[in-house]
Amino acid sequence: MSTEPPFVLFTQAACPQCETLKRMLALPLRGAFDDQIEVVHRQEQPEQFETLAETYHLSRTPALLHRPSGKLLLDTGGLGAVKAFLQQG
Template sequence: MTEPMTRPFVLLTQNDCPNCDRLKMMLAKPLKGQFDDRIVMLHRQNDADEFAALTAAHHIQTTPALLHLPSGRVLLNTGGLGEVQRFLAS
């Protein structure tokens, strides 16, 4: 990842992750990209060092995960539209 982490949220994702794909689709379709300017996407295979550092620092062991960098809050249950929207709006 070459861009600095200036956005408050990080989406941790990886290859062959149906739930990751579902969350990305949720962000793009029902939420219409309204949070795109607030989220940095970190991919396990493409951004290995940053991914490993954040997952270790925040004790994250599953993907997808949404991380709010300023507070350290983590959302692991990303299956519900309402939960994701509330987390990203906070």
């Protein structure tokens, strides 16, 4: 059985939307999904980021990936959409 979290958060430096999404996960959602999300940072983990980005056809950050289904959430600006996406896990 895999111990990988079901979700991946793709992020990178100098990305205001990435910071907004991280704040959303920490504050309104109170970290409720933290144990289910692996953060992959473009500059800090370039090989892992590129491999996953290529596999799932990622075109921009921030993005959330649901590993079991392969679905990507690119529209991460709304709390409702992010919460609904994370609740499928």
